[in-house]
Each structure stands twice: as structure tokens, then as C-alpha cells.
Amino acid sequence: MTISAAPAVLPAPDPKPGAPRPRRPKGGGLGGSRWVAAAFAAPLLVYLLAFYAYPLIRSIDLSIHDYNVRAFVQGNAEFVGLKNYIDVISSPLFGQAAWNTVVFVFGSLIFQYVLGLALAVFFRSNFRLSGILRALFLVPWLLPLIVSGSAWAWMLNSDNGIVNSFLQAFGIGQINWLTSPDTSMIAVIIANIWLGIPFNLVILYSGLQNISPDLYEAAALDGAGPWRQFWSITFPLLRPVSAITLLLGLVYTLKVVDIIWIMTSGGPANSTTTLAIWSYREAFGTGQPDLSPAAAVGNILIVIALIFGFIYLRMQRRQEQS
Amino acid sequence: MTARRPWWKTILGVVFTALMLFPVYWMLNVSFTKTEDLRLSPPHLFPTDPTLEGYAEVLRQQLPNLGTSLLIGLGTVALTVVIAAPAAYAISLLNLRGGRTLNFVLLVAQMIPGVVMAMGFYAIYVRLGMLNSVWGLILADSTVAVPFGVLLFTAFMSGLPRELLQAARIDGANAWRTFTSVVMPLSRNSAITVALFAFLWAWSDFVFASTLARNSALKPVTLGIYSYIGNNTTQWNAIMATAVVASIPAAILLVVAQRYVAAGVTAGAVKD
Structure with missing residues (x-):
């Protein structure tokens, strides 16, 4: 997720978009007319049109034309309508990429969330050094993905990796983490879980801070142990925050390219090719950029991301209203 | 406790x-x-x-790349703050019409996969001859940071005491002067958070670099590491040494600015 997460695990800032702002009297804004406000916002509007809207229009344009390299230079690509989309969806790789995306996203999310939550609960009680240790947990999230990706690739190297030599000490034979189609997905998911734990930890930890300590004291007086307290207080009260963490994680994990590309390039035998990787590879992974199908895959990915994105935004809004 | x-x-x-x-x-x-x-x-x-073999290799080969990354990072920070702060001021304090819609657009913008943006930028840059340029990368990298910046600044500025701004107005300050001498100085911490993240994202960027600057003479360090992995799988000490050096900004951030980092991560994903 990265936030790249990361990246991938990049957290979305979302400063209360729907929060009702106190209505100010008309014309009583600070310092003048609405034209002044528009002038301050103008650079952003121009920016969004030029660097968001236009690239997106270009990517739609790519997906409904047949852009080969020559057409790209001359700018006379043939209009083909939805042909690229039909080709992509009926390709045998589509099912596999979609399934890989599901496995990658849910495999990552479940473990990131469970481990993040366990750590958040663990760090909730302020023991000595807890602040410093918690800060250190942010490290994986702050590192450039290329750094984490290459570190994991070397650790999981079949012949010389530390993971295999550790496992050998327990009599487990060599596992070809990144070079066997059976384990490659597990390998990239492990790396991605590692990348996503900090994000989950920070968000869930701050969610825990909003649960009143009185509740725990009352529960303790009633004889509830830590386990019981977790399931009767922490988990239910944390549900809204959990939902938001997971949905946001989902949207961000869907578009992960870096970590998979760096570790496996989507291979071997497409075993780690997610939709995002497929799109990236068609466009930039080979010497011959094949932008039209790549854009079609990418636009399908946008639609999926936006569906979950809107669910997230609705949930967020509902939570603010309550 | x-x-x-x-x-x-x-x-x-x-x-x-x-x-x-x-x-x-x-x-x-x-x-x-x-x-x-x-x-x-x-x-x-x-x-x-x-x-120190590995680090000697870094000095020999990666110094220009580190410089390029630094340049791109700083450029992205400047562009992001210059665009995001005034817009947030307009949304939060000047009653910009459609401010809420704009906020919504920014939230949605953050969900667009980078690979699609990269393709769009690629198609545009091919025409304009902007492939393999530092400016092209700064523009592309800023698209990650600008929505974040606007949302973070907006959240902070909405909380500024209105009396202060009205006082500035009564003293005869116009909107611009209020912005530069009252709002921005008060928003210093938000500006630091935005700048830190903009820098870190631009410094760490791989997707835009590997698509828009593949054949660039000026490579960011992420591409330096990547081409290492591709060509030179025998020298993992040098690869890891470069990775260590490329992690320095993150390390500095963690030590110097940890509270801003945490503020950036939680900004809004949870309301407190």
C-alpha cells in the first residue's frame, strides 16, 4: 500500500471534507469579493485541469485509439472505439490478473490490519520507550519503495538470501521465493504487509486514543480481562476507524506497482501480475510501449478504485454526521 | 496507567x-x-x-543521481506549497464558491492510480518534448502532493480564529496581505508537514521516474538503484549502499520531524 502505500501505502489525508462550516454572511468573507477567492484558487484550478484532467483525458484517448509507435509520433492513430477494452477483458490474462489483484489486495490488507491492530493495542499502554519504539515502526513506510523492494528481493534470494538460510537452520529446504510461480505472490505480499503495518498502526493507534480509559477501568472493575476488554470495548468501538483504514488501504493497494515490479516484474509466468502491473508492463515494461491496451487496463482499474473510493467517502461522511 | x-x-x-x-x-x-x-x-x-567498497561505488556512480533527486524533491516542494496554500486559503477563509466540490475532487484525485497518470503524462510529454526532463518529473511528482497539500492546509486554516483575520482586515490589510503576514506564518507547521511529504514522495518516486525519465541523462537515485538491480546483480553491497544513502532523507525526517510525520499520516483519515 503502500503508500506507496506506498508509497504505496500513502495515507490519504482527508481533513473532514463534509464538516459543516459555519455560514458566514454574504460578502462578509475575509477581505473581499468572491473574485478575490477565485484568484487565490486559480492556480490550483489551472493546475488540476492541466495536470490531472488533461492526462486523464489523454489516457482515455489512448484507450479508444490504436496507438502504435508510429501513430504515436505522427499523431494519426486509428479510432477503434471499445475494441481495446474488449480485447483486454477477453484476454486470458485478464482473469488471472484480476484474481492476482484480489489475492494481493486482500492478502495484504488482512495481515496489515491484524498486525497493525495488535501492535496498536500493544502500544496503547504507555510502557518505557513506547514512544520511541512506535516512531521506529514508521521506518518501513518512510523508506523509498525501491529501497524496501530491493532489500526484500535480496533477503528472499533463493541461493544467498537470509530468509532461506534461516529456514535451512530448521531443516527447511530452499524455497525459490521470487522465481517460482507458487511462492512469488506470497513473497510480494509479505513485503507489502511489512510496508503497510506502519500506516495501520498509526491510524488504529490514534483511533484507540479516542476510546475513553474510563470504559476500560469500569470493565476491569467488573472483572473483564484484557481479552474480554478487547472484544467488548476496543474492537466494537474501533469499527468505524477500522472500516476507514481498510477501505483506504484497499484503494491504495489496488494501484500498487512499485513493490511488485521491483521484486518480480509481475513474473514468473504472470504469477504476480496484478491489473496495475499488467497496465504498467504493457505501457513501459517492454521496449515497445503498447499504450492503448495499457490505458484500457488502467482505466478499468480507475473505475474499480473509484467504486471503493466512493464507499470510503460515504462512510467517512456518515461518521462525521454521527 | x-x-x-x-x-x-x-x-x-x-x-x-x-x-x-x-x-x-x-x-x-x-x-x-x-x-x-x-x-x-x-x-x-x-x-x-x-x-566501504559499496559506498565507494555510490560516490563514484550515484552522486549526480542524488543531486537530481534533491533538485526534483525541492522543486516539488516549492510547486506544491505555492499552489496548495493559496487555494486552501480561498477554500477555508475566503468563501470560495464550490469549495466543497473542489475538496471532493481532490479526494477523488488521490485515488487515481499512478500508472494511469504516468501514461497520460507520457503521451503529453512525447508531444511537448518534455520526456527525460527534471521539470517534467517535478510536475508529475507534484500531482501526488498537491491534493494532499490543499486538503491539509484547508483543514488547518479552517480552524484559525476568525477574530484574528477580522482584526487584520480592520487594520486595512487586504486579502493578499492577510494571507502572507497572518495566515501563512500561523500555518507554519502545516507547511512543514506538506513540504516534508512532498519531498519524501518526490524523492522516493519510482513510477514516474521509470516511465517519464527512462533515458534521461539526469536520473533520480531511485532509477539509479533500479538500473543497478537490472545490470549488476553481483554487487548487492553497492546496491544496498545506495539504498542506505537513498534512505537518509527518511531517517532525517524520522529524527527531526517525527511529530509532523505522524500528523501527516493521521491527517483526516481519522477525525479526532
Whole structure:
């Protein structure tokens, strides 16, 4: 997720978009007319049109034309309508990429969330050094993905990796983490879980801070142990925050390219090719950029991301209203 | 809660942190390993016989790339703050019409996969001849940071005491002057958070760099590492040494600006 997460695990800032702002009297804004406000916002509007809207229009344009390299230079690509989309969806790789995306996203999310939550609960009680240790947990999230990706690739190297030599000490034979189609997905998911734990930890930890300590004291007086307290207080009260963490994680994990590309390039035998990787590879992974199908895959990915994105935004809004 | 602070929790916490940071330790360890020791089985767990071979390689090959990354990072920070701060001011304090819609657009913009943006930028840059340019990368990298910046600034500025701004107005300050001498100085912490993240994202960027600057003379360090992995799989000490150097900004951030980092991560995903 990265936030790249990361990246991938990049957290979305979302400063209360729907929060009702106190209505100010008309014309009583600070310092003048609405034209002044528009002038301050103008650079952003121009920016969004030029660097968001236009690239997106270009990517739609790519997906409904047949852009080969020559057409790209001359700018006379043939209009083909939805042909690229039909080709992509009926390709045998589509099912596999979609399934890989599901496995990658849910495999990552479940473990990131469970481990993040366990750590958040663990760090909730302020023991000595807890602040410093918690800060250190942010490290994986702050590192450039290329750094984490290459570190994991070397650790999981079949012949010389530390993971295999550790496992050998327990009599487990060599596992070809990144070079066997059976384990490659597990390998990239492990790396991605590692990348996503900090994000989950920070968000869930701050969610825990909003649960009143009185509740725990009352529960303790009633004889509830830590386990019981977790399931009767922490988990239910944390549900809204959990939902938001997971949905946001989902949207961000869907578009992960870096970590998979760096570790496996989507291979071997497409075993780690997610939709995002497929799109990236068609466009930039080979010497011959094949932008039209790549854009079609990418636009399908946008639609999926936006569906979950809107669910997230609705949930967020509902939570603010309550 | 202060009454009992058991040591065993601290010990457990240290163990968890050590496990979590093992890959980082391993990167450091490998970066100090001699080339001939890289294939040892089992590998040395500690850099008992450290070498700076890897780092010598970094100095020889990656210095220009580090400079390029620095330039791109700083450019992205400047562009992001210049665009985001005034817009947030308009949304939060000047009653911009459609401000809420704009906020919504920014939230949605953050969900667009980078690979699609990269393709769009690629198609545009081919025409304009902007492929492989530092400016092209600064523009592309800023698209990650600008929505974040506007949302973060907006959240902060909406909380500024209105009396202060009205006082400025009564004193005869116009909107611009209020912005530069009242709002921005008060928003210093938000500006730091936005700048830190903009820098870190631009510095770490791989997707835009690997698509828009593939054949660039000026490569960012992420591409430097990537081409290393591609061509030179024997010298993992040099790769890891470059990775260590490329992690320095993150390390500085963590030490100097940890509270801004946490503020950026939680900004809004949870309301408090």
C-alpha cells in the first residue's frame, strides 16, 4: 500500500471534507469579493485541469485509439472505439490478473490490519520507550519503495538470501521465493504487509486514543480481562476507524506497482501480475510501449478504485454526521 | 496507567521493533559486506569485517543521481506549497464558491492510480518534448502532493480564529496581505508537514521516474538503484549502499520531524 502505500501505502489525508462550516454572511468573507477567492484558487484550478484532467483525458484517448509507435509520433492513430477494452477483458490474462489483484489486495490488507491492530493495542499502554519504539515502526513506510523492494528481493534470494538460510537452520529446504510461480505472490505480499503495518498502526493507534480509559477501568472493575476488554470495548468501538483504514488501504493497494515490479516484474509466468502491473508492463515494461491496451487496463482499474473510493467517502461522511 | 509500567512490555516492544526493522538492518549489513563474502552460506549476521567498497561505488556512480533527486524533491516542494496554500486559503477563509466540490475532487484525485497518470503524462510529454526532463518529473511528482497539500492546509486554516483575520482586515490589510503576514506564518507547521511529504514522495518516486525519465541523462537515485538491480546483480553491497544513502532523507525526517510525520499520516483519515 503502500503508500506507496506506498508509497504505496500513502495515507490519504482527508481533513473532514463534509464538516459543516459555519455560514458566514454574504460578502462578509475575509477581505473581499468572491473574485478575490477565485484568484487565490486559480492556480490550483489551472493546475488540476492541466495536470490531472488533461492526462486523464489523454489516457482515455489512448484507450479508444490504436496507438502504435508510429501513430504515436505522427499523431494519426486509428479510432477503434471499445475494441481495446474488449480485447483486454477477453484476454486470458485478464482473469488471472484480476484474481492476482484480489489475492494481493486482500492478502495484504488482512495481515496489515491484524498486525497493525495488535501492535496498536500493544502500544496503547504507555510502557518505557513506547514512544520511541512506535516512531521506529514508521521506518518501513518512510523508506523509498525501491529501497524496501530491493532489500526484500535480496533477503528472499533463493541461493544467498537470509530468509532461506534461516529456514535451512530448521531443516527447511530452499524455497525459490521470487522465481517460482507458487511462492512469488506470497513473497510480494509479505513485503507489502511489512510496508503497510506502519500506516495501520498509526491510524488504529490514534483511533484507540479516542476510546475513553474510563470504559476500560469500569470493565476491569467488573472483572473483564484484557481479552474480554478487547472484544467488548476496543474492537466494537474501533469499527468505524477500522472500516476507514481498510477501505483506504484497499484503494491504495489496488494501484500498487512499485513493490511488485521491483521484486518480480509481475513474473514468473504472470504469477504476480496484478491489473496495475499488467497496465504498467504493457505501457513501459517492454521496449515497445503498447499504450492503448495499457490505458484500457488502467482505466478499468480507475473505475474499480473509484467504486471503493466512493464507499470510503460515504462512510467517512456518515461518521462525521454521527 | 502510570502506576504499573512493566518492563516485560518494554522488552517485548524492543523484540517486535527489532523484527520489524530487520530488513533495514540487513540492508545496512549487506552494504558493509565484501563482494566476495556476499555469496557466503550462511551469511555473516554482523558486519564483522566491514568494507566501504559499496559506498565507494555510490560516490563514484550515484552522486549526480542524488543531486537530481534533491533538485526534483525541492522543486516539488516549492510547486506544491505555492499552489496548495493559496487555494486552501480561498477554500477555508475566503468563501470560495464550490469549495466543497473542489475538496471532493481532490479526494477523488488521490485515488487515481499512478500508472494511469504516468501514461497520460507520457503521451503529453512525447508531444511537448518534455520526456527525460527534471521539470517534467517535478510536475508529475507534484500531482501526488498537491491534493494532499490543499486538503491539509484547508483543514488547518479552517480552524484559525476568525477574530484574528477580522482584526487584520480592520487594520486595512487586504486579502493578499492577510494571507502572507497572518495566515501563512500561523500555518507554519502545516507547511512543514506538506513540504516534508512532498519531498519524501518526490524523492522516493519510482513510477514516474521509470516511465517519464527512462533515458534521461539526469536520473533520480531511485532509477539509479533500479538500473543497478537490472545490470549488476553481483554487487548487492553497492546496491544496498545506495539504498542506505537513498534512505537518509527518511531517517532525517524520522529524527527531526517525527511529530509532523505522524500528523501527516493521521491527517483526516481519522477525525479526532
